[in-house]
Amino acid sequence: MKQSYKREDYRGIWVIAEQDGDRISRVSLELLTKARELKEQGKLAEPVTAVLLGTNLADFPAKLAEAGAEAVILVDHAALRYFRNEAYALIIKELVEERKPSVILMGATAAGSDLAPTVGAKLWTGVAAHCVDLKLNDQGNLVAVVPAFGGKVLGDILCPELRPQMATVRPGILGKALCFPHDHYQVEHHDPAAALVKDKGLVQAIGVSYEPVQGVPLEEAEVVVAGGFGAATEENWQLVETLAGVLGGAVGCTRPPLDEGWARDYQMIGTSGKSVRPKVYIGVGISGATHHVCGMKDAGLIISINKDEKAPIFEVSDIRVTADVATILPLVIEGLQKNSQDEVCRLA
Ligand SMILES: Cc1cc2nc3c(=O)[nH]c(=O)nc-3n(C[C@H](O)[C@H](O)[C@H](O)COP(=O)(O)OP(=O)(O)OC[C@H]3O[C@@H](n4cnc5c(N)ncnc54)[C@H](O)[C@@H]3O)c2cc1C
Structure with missing residues (x-):
């Protein structure tokens, strides 16, 4: 009352x-x-x-x-x-x-x-x-x-x-x-x-267990590659994960890939997810809704890939790449892999 x-x-x-x-x-x-x-x-x-x-x-x-x-x-x-x-x-x-x-x-x-x-x-x-x-x-x-x-x-x-x-x-x-x-x-x-x-004790807690996180934890990663609805197909999502792997970073996501089942809830960035401040954030196929931007806007360098040159994410991005995910990510991954092989050969 x-x-x-x-x-x-x-x-x-x-x-x-x-x-x-x-x-x-x-x-x-x-x-x-x-x-x-x-x-x-x-x-x-x-x-x-x-x-x-x-x-x-x-x-x-x-x-x-x-x-x-x-x-x-x-x-x-x-x-x-x-x-x-x-x-x-x-x-x-x-x-x-x-x-x-x-x-x-x-x-x-x-x-x-x-x-x-x-x-x-x-x-x-x-x-x-x-x-x-x-x-x-x-x-x-x-x-x-x-x-x-x-x-x-x-x-x-x-x-x-x-x-x-x-x-x-x-x-x-x-x-x-x-x-x-x-x-x-x-x-x-x-x-x-x-x-x-006054506690009726209807619910009793008997312990706490934590879901194991795969790969680098999102909050600790220096590089975060986040995928959005524009990357939410099986092939494109694999590209997002490969890019994160090549860069030694963590995979983040917006809400749609979570709803589609490509990502896990601990990967979502934003007001209902996590806030991240990596040195480098790469957003792939993400429009830039405030719910997501609130969780990544303080990253050191923000790189965004979107096929729509007017996507709002570009307003908070340092580097804007207007391109299709399926076309550009294989080229970026290939370039990075070649560079790291060259580096290994140089050091060997
Ligand atoms: C209460 C509430 C809480 C929420 N909390 C969160 C939250 O914590 N985090 C969060 O992320 N969202 C949250 N949302 C959802 C949020 O409002 C947006 O709907 C969501 O962030 C949009 O995700 P997106 O950018 O991936 O998808 P969209 O807005 O659909 O954008 C997809 C983008 O991909 C581009 N694209 C499409 N195809 C390609 C391609 N082939 N190549 C390149 N680009 C392409 C499009 O141009 C578009 O800009 C919340 C919503 C509500 C109502």
């Missing part, structure tokens, strides 16, 4: 951080740095607060403080070893009702994308999902920037009346976390016992 409350009672920015037992997730650190930026922009007095749930959390506050947290709330309990939506949401709801943050940010990870709407529904407030930027307007309200209409425009989402204002952001979209001086930060412990009593 909707609660009646005063908007002005809600203050400060929280980041619901994630950890996997060994480390804090990259997006949580990126969000803390963004939260500090928003705090300074809005001249907010309240400390930027990281909330961390799990077990054996004692080593994590320093890392959170380094990325921008001025206060850390730890909810450390054996029942929270693995992420469980219901238990985590009940605890966060309880904390929010007690302490009333104005803004809550989460990573648009598998867990964050599950948790944010559940918390939003329990608190009867709005959630802007998969944002690509976050700002404060003149009234101090959160402006969550989200691609709309198939990525053709960027829309501002506001939640002017309800509190807290919630948003999720994909890893890598906001840029790297900064390193803040962190000699002084507060750490508080929250006992989740009361909230956990």
Whole structure:
């Protein structure tokens, strides 16, 4: 049920951080740095607060403080070893009702994308999902920037009346976390016992397993060859994979090759996929929708191949090649292979 409350009672920015037992997730650190930026922009007095749930959390506050947290709330309990939506949401709801943050940010990870709407529904407030930027307007309200209409425009989402204002952001979209001086930060412990009593335990997590990634991980590759719908045939997709192999890079994709079954979900680049910053990005048969461009625009050198000279991807490209994938890729691959053979002969 909707609660009646005063908007002005809600203050400060929280980041619901994630950890996997060994480390804090990259997006949580990126969000803390963004939260500090928003705090300074809005001249907010309240400390930027990281909330961390799990077990054996004692080593994590320093890392959170380094990325921008001025206060850390730890909810450390054996029942929270693995992420469980219901238990985590009940605890966060309880904390929010007690302490009333104005803004809550989460990573648009598998867990964050599950948790944010559940918390939003329990608190009867709005959630802007998969944002690509976050700002404060003149009234101090959160402006969550989200691609709309198939990525053709960027829309501002506001939640002017309800509190807290919630948003999720994909890893890598906001840029790297900064390193803040962190000699002084507060750490508080929250006992989740009361909230956990309400957890019906309908879903029990018994472990976590990770899907093995083939080849060079996309986020770490210095060269990314990304294929789009213009390369989504069996022959053309093989060319994309061969080019990536010859360059020692990783294969990325837009959404259509994923839908067609040529690529795997961990290869998608963009607002619903990964953000990459390779030294070289080669886009093959990609139109340049905002949903994709948001995930690759910060690459060092952007080379695009498209048969349409007016393709929007060319607007963000350093090198534009107007050509058919099926014609140009075999020539590029042959040239690169010949060069590397010549190099081997020269060194031998
Ligand atoms: C909520 C939401 C989230 C989304 N998230 C993502 C995301 O994270 N990542 C993502 O990529 N997309 C995402 N999308 C989809 C996105 O909006 C675009 O539809 C998608 O990026 C387009 O992919 P594309 O450029 O491969 O295909 P198209 O837009 O169809 O473009 C294909 C291009 O290939 C060119 N071409 C065709 N044949 C050839 C050829 N033989 N040789 C050379 N060029 C050729 C064409 O000229 C065209 O420019 C999302 C959409 C929504 C609604």
